[in-house]
Amino acid sequence: MRDCLCASVDASMIGSIVTVCGWVAKRREHGEHLAFLDVRDRSGIIQAVVDGSVDVRSEYVVRVSGTVSSRPEGTVNERLATGEVELSDCTVEILAAAEPPPFQLDDRIDVDEQVRLRYRYLDLRRDAMQRNLRLRAVVNATLRRSMDAQGFCEVETPLLWAPPPEGAREFVVPSRMHPGEFYVLPQSPQIAKQLLMVGGFDRYYQIARCLRDEDLRADRQFEFTQLDLEASFVTQDDVLAFVSEAVLDAAEAATGVRPGVIGSMTWAEALDRYGTDKPDLRFGMVLQDLSAVFENTEVKAFSAPTVKAMLVPGGASFSRSRLDQLTDEAKSLGAKGLAWFRVTDEGLDSPLARFLNEEEALAIRRVDGAEVGDIVFCVADEYALACKVLGTLRVALGSPPVGEGPHHYVWVTEFPMFEGIDEDGHLMAAHHPFTMPHPDDIDLIETDPLKVRSQAYDLVLNGWELGSGSVRIHRADVQSRIFKALGVSDDDAESRFGFLLGAFKYGAPPHAGFAFGIDRLVAIFAGEENIREVIAYPKTQSGADLMTGAPKNITERQMRDLRIKIAAKGS
């Protein structure tokens, strides 16, 4: 039907007659003797010249044949990739007429997302969406190639899975053949892939759709896609190497530049220096610890176990209302307040300045190489809270837009095994209950569980958590000690994880794995703040699909078949 893509027409083809197909991007008519058509396909735009008028409008689908010609002198368009040539003396066949689109498909204005999503099929014609989805395809293909090259075997796992006894919120699918019983759509192939290890697939991967019925965010959709992998007879370092290789391959394919080796830091270090477990390393403003200076302070506001400080370059120009606003934000995060010190020619400018003794003032004056014009923020509180509050402010004040700056990957390792206590007074697993404790800490499980580090790790890129993984427990004795710490009885364990534990009785190899979000990775490659921009048909924040109208009612007949009734509201 066509000879080539629009943007592939070039000077080497001058003189030949070619046919292209595409949409009319623009028509410029000059009376009844001359008209220009910009014909657009997935590759780009070529100008077609028609001797006479043509009865086509924007977005008509056309098949255009013409002679490739160099443009007359003075009419070359520098801004167009094909701007030196054109198709002349064209005949135009209309393949499909089109009504004017509800919004303009050029990128001159940002159209409201509601409108874009309602007409997503038109939005997808836009250059930006074409680029994003094609970038995603390149990333997918590269990841597959990389995993294959590393000896991994792609295995697909079910979408219809068994409901876990007390799982997090899952999408539920009613069974017609077993009325009253349900499947769930898996949050991840976690159990399935561990069973593949028992099954002897010692290097598994999959580009897997995961489903979570939780509230949506800029970086979260109900459905998202992960590169999921698991391997047997490997250490944590092996897994980090597999994933690093795949991610660096993808980065190279997407950006043209292969990033350097991905560094790592421990979870404790991330919290101490960046106040978060997903540090954005594109900028400084590293948290400083002034606890020692204020250990015996007279200043009431600083009488706390920990005093953390952070320097904001140029921050002395913050207005009082801006500082009040930041103080409110700190308080909403649980801090008692936010101390600030403007560094000026005359010394520290702050409501608290006159309470500081000489040593304390000097310490603040010298935080992180402070210079005149900077500001120092301090939070005095429990250690974890002080870190978290300043870490949040650090991102709010310093973080560049997602698409800016270098891509800074970092592994965060040695996550704590347990975090906090649930309503029943039991410890909660930080990652999941099959995570292997750090070998040096195994004997702390019973004596000091909150100090136990795990062999769980995250991959972080520019402050976004890309994914996480762990070395799994494959030994029954370690597993039962963890269950005990979590308050999971033998019976509980049997009913909740029975078939997994059962499988492990038949020879479970030591194994470890990882999964990371492809949507987030591609969004960052594409410089997009929102993963909707790299998903063909995303949902809105309220979980609606504006194009199809989902979710919707089903018919009475379907309800009857499934033996489902809708309870009255409030019942």
Next chain:
RNA sequence: GGACCUGUGGUGCAGCUCGGAGUGCACGCCGCCCUGUCAAGGCGGAGGUCGCGGGUUCAAAUCCCGUCAGGUCCGCCA
């Protein structure tokens, strides 16, 4: 469940503080003119439940209350 922002011809905006005729701008659309444009140009034209409902007022796009939709975030979520 909560906080904040947004909603005005097909699209993007201004108008809203301080109430006074659906007022304005750009793009698109329709018609006519135009033989080298490329954000084509010129002339003319059509197109509105100011998200929806209620209230205040002589009078509401504008003020108040509620509600719906979209967004960002908290809670939730690895």
